[in-house]
Amino acid sequence: MTVQLTIDCSDPQRMVAFWTEALGYVPEPPPGGHATWRAYWEAMGVPEEELPPGAGDVPESIIDPSGRGPRVWFQQVPEPKVTKNRWHFDLNVGGGRDVPLDVRTLRVNATVERLVKAGATVLRIKDEPDMQFYAAALQDPEGNEFDVV
Secondary structure, eight states: OOEEEEEESSHHHHHHHHHHHHHHHHEOOOOOOOHHHHHHHHHHHHOOOSSTTTTSSSEEEEEESSSOOEEEEEEEEEEEEEOOOOOOOOEEOOOOOOHHHHHHHHHHHHHHHHHHTTTTTTEEEEEEETTTEEEEEEOOOOSSSEOOO
């Protein structure tokens, strides 16, 4: 079995750009030697009315270059995001509790800074030194929440 994560969004290209940076993934090339995903879908018989202008002209999915993580597809939908996610990514960059808190804090802050430059928004910093915990809650460019731990 394989797993794909599908994320509804309004701008797949913006989400591909952001999440390739966030996850260290790469845009997924179209299969079978097709020039674009649109050309692939057309060859598969997807009706033109199901392919809005621009759909598939550039990759709308990303993959883990190591092959370990799930494929992520950014599916364009007409409705906006209106509520908080019931799930989220945790980007575990700190190294775990075996790593000193000050080192984890530096790693989290460096990743947060990089992702803010890529379009993320910081919601809050979770700084709990008594519990040996440091993390940041962020939103991607379309408002989906995720944590950097």
